Amino acid sequence: MLFILRPLAWVNTKILRFGRQVAVLALALMVVVILTQVFFRYVLNNALAWPDEAARFLMLWMVGLIAPSAMRWSGFVAIDTLPSALPRRSALMLTFVLLGMSLGVLLLAVQHGYAHTFGFGGRFDSSSLRVPLEWVGLEGFKVKLRYMYGSLLTCVVLLISVTVELMLRTLMDLISPDVEQPSKDELELMMGAD
DSSP states (O other): OHHHHHHHHHHHHHHHHHHHHHHHHHHHHHHHHHHHHHIIIIISSOOOSSHHHHHHHHHHHHHHHHHHHHHHTTOSOOOOHHHHHSOHHHHHHHHHHHHHHHHHHHHHHHHHHHHHHHSTGGGSEEEEEEEOOGGGTSOOEEEETHHHHHHHHHHHHHHHHHHHHHHHHHHHHHHOTTSOOOOHHHHHHHTTOO
């Protein structure tokens, strides 16, 4: 199992690090967009139509790209009273079952994310978010909703990859607890983490 875990953990480390960097950029842009709207609305008394939707777009992608990292490093809110009270082996089995249930839900969510992104709803244009290209001599266009919905699909696919990694780690702890697994933190250090 280690020969599957090592490359999966390495790939997850690379993708999640890139996702965190893009999420930080999305957060910074979101702050700029919101402050722009505040300035135009309250200082110039002329509210713009696009900043609210642009901020929502950036927030969805920020969450979609940062959530898998939070799951990998146990950053989600969790009630761990029962696993803490159980013997180690029982706690690992419970964790494995819960991760399996999470994987089932995520596999179902892929279908919904795909349907939203590439289905009927994704064909519509955003109501106010538009890419202005007139300044370079091209015709501008409205952003398709599929680019907003794509954040859900991306998030779910990355969460599936992280869940599979966590399930392999838990299974290895159950089967052979003395085998040294690649540490998530060591992988981050090897990759030159942020």
